[in-house]
Amino acid sequence: MYSPWSTASDLAKLGTIIQEQQRNKMSETPVIGRNKPDNSRKRRYETLVDSYYQDVYRYAYWLARNPAVAEDLVQETFLRAWRSFDSLQSEGAAKAWLFTILRRENARMYERYRPDMVDIDDVSIAEDDHNEPDQRQKLSELHEAIMKLEKEYRDPLMLQIVGGFSGKEIADILDLNNNTVMTRLFRARSKLRVMLDPDAVGPDAEVAADDASNESTELTTRP
Amino acid sequence: MPYQRQLLPAQIPMHKDAATTGPAIMDDLEFHTRAHCNPDDTQQDFLDALTGRADRQQLLDEVRVLDQQLKALSASLTVPPQLKQSLLKTAQPSVIKRNIFALAASLVLAVGFAVSTMQYSPSADELAMHDAMIEHLVHEEPRYIDAQPIQWSEVEAVLASADIKLHLPENTLIVTFANLCGLGNNRRAVHLVAMGEHGPVSMLLIHSPPIGGNMEVRDNRFKGRIVPASAGNMAVVGEKDEKLDKFERLISNSVQWSI
Structure with a gap:
């Protein structure tokens, strides 16, 4: 019988054999970059990390609302990205690709197990001496308001704010139609403004009141 | 309006x-x-x-x-300072480092084993788990005896169903069988099989209170042992002549249990 890891070199050989077998099985699949040398792949990956890890972490934080979970998610996201790096067809699509992996990992790893709770006290906002106390207070109130915002509104808003994605890109990442995304962005900002200024009157307050009494308006998902 | x-x-x-x-x-x-x-x-x-x-x-x-x-x-959200370096390590070959860690861990394991076996006597519940595990291995044998290598993603899916993770690079462990089983208390256990030099090697990850010490498998055919882990028990079992320590090291160094 054959031992898979008598030595490290045996292990490496075995890995090569398996990869070769997989390559032969999948030879019809057109994937860009498969035959590029490993160091090129590594350089591209390092560029990807350098460019996006902070944005990915920040979105992970809003998604998970917990810094430790966010860090785990980012680790898992980039590990997945590295493993399937050859499936990235275009560098221009890298950011949306990473955010999509992140959301999938969050759903896979945590959404089933973690109750939907708000960790308002678990804030990891950097102390910035340049901010006046009232500015810090405002940021703290805003943080609390975002945490209280329903997930369906928080998700597209933070994709727009942190990721800088267009409505179409957000629709693709969330698997929603564009109109639904626009509705949620509109409601997200309206609700935040009302939460930050409870005495506000006008359309924002009407949206908040409307949401409190009826959640059914225009929330269609892509079939 | x-x-x-x-x-x-x-x-x-x-x-x-x-x-x-x-x-x-x-x-x-x-x-x-x-x-x-x-x-x-x-x-x-x-x-x-x-x-x-x-x-x-x-x-x-x-x-x-x-x-x-x-x-x-x-x-203003603080990004963990070591995060970037940690992410970049993903792209570095880590087999040698893993082997060094595995060697260090095995030394600790060997010392721990020597100490624990001198003092440890299994309880009735722990012996029952041992017997149930052997019975399970015999019962499942027709399903894994001639199995072919499966994709790592299938292994991960089974592990995820039992709230367990193995932090192993793809292709490190050639798994031929991955399934959930009913060993342990109330939660699902994972049964993985890889091919050894003398036949299939079973690796079981069981959600149950960690046993008091390492327990050797007592069976006419199989050898191996059950080892307590942080939030459960791990068993590596194979044929009598099989060298199991490398499998045990690999799993014990990479397993992560969700409580």
């Missing part, structure tokens, strides 16, 4: 013919909505709708201030 509440972004007509009909065509509600959807909207009809309307400019400024605060808040 009920009609305003019903008129959401999806229902607001976009005036693509603004150039021919003039800029005043956008009503207040549409402007309000578009300002909230994207305060950085640069479409001409949106910008035209600001002309001579200080109230609209004020609204847009307010929403833009909100966006600036949101961006400032996100930028």
Whole structure:
């Protein structure tokens, strides 16, 4: 019988054999970059990390609302990205690709197990001496308001704010139609403004009141 | 005004013919909505709708201030300082490092084993788990004896179903069988099989209170042992002549239990 890891070199050989077998099985699949040398792949990956890890972490934080979970998610996201790096067809699509992996990992790893709770006290906002106390207070109130915002509104808003994605890109990442995304962005900002200024009157307050009494308006998902 | 509440972004007509009909065509509600959807909207009809309307400019400024605060808040979140280095390590070959760690861990394991076997006597429940495990291995044998290598993603799916993770690079462990089983208390256990020199080697990850010490398998055919882990028990079992320590090291160094 054959031992898979008598030595490290045996292990490496075995890995090569398996990869070769997989390559032969999948030879019809057109994937860009498969035959590029490993160091090129590594350089591209390092560029990807350098460019996006902070944005990915920040979105992970809003998604998970917990810094430790966010860090785990980012680790898992980039590990997945590295493993399937050859499936990235275009560098221009890298950011949306990473955010999509992140959301999938969050759903896979945590959404089933973690109750939907708000960790308002678990804030990891950097102390910035340049901010006046009232500015810090405002940021703290805003943080609390975002945490209280329903997930369906928080998700597209933070994709727009942190990721800088267009409505179409957000629709693709969330698997929603564009109109639904626009509705949620509109409601997200309206609700935040009302939460930050409870005495506000006008359309924002009407949206908040409307949401409190009826959640059914225009929330269609892509079939 | 009920009609305003019903008129959401999806229902607001976009005036693509603004150039021919003039800029005043956008009503207040549409402007309000578009300002909230994207305060950085640069479409001409949106910008035209600001002309001579200080109230609209004020609204847009307010929403833009909100966006600036949101961006400032996100930028102020502390990104863990070691995160980048940790992510870059993903792309580095780590087999040698793993082997060094595995060697160190095995020394600790060997010392721990020597100490624990001198003092440890299994309880009745622990012996029952041992017997159930052997019975399970014999019962499942027809399913894994001639199995072929499976994709690592299948292994991960089974592990995830039992709230267990193995932090192993793909292709490190050639698994031929991965299934859930009923060993342990109330939660699912994982049964993985890899091919050894003398036949299949079973690796079981069982959610149950960690046993008091390492327990050798007592069976006419199999050898192996059950080892307590942080939140469960791990067993590596194979044929009598099989060298199992490398499998045990690999699993014990990479397993992560969810409590």
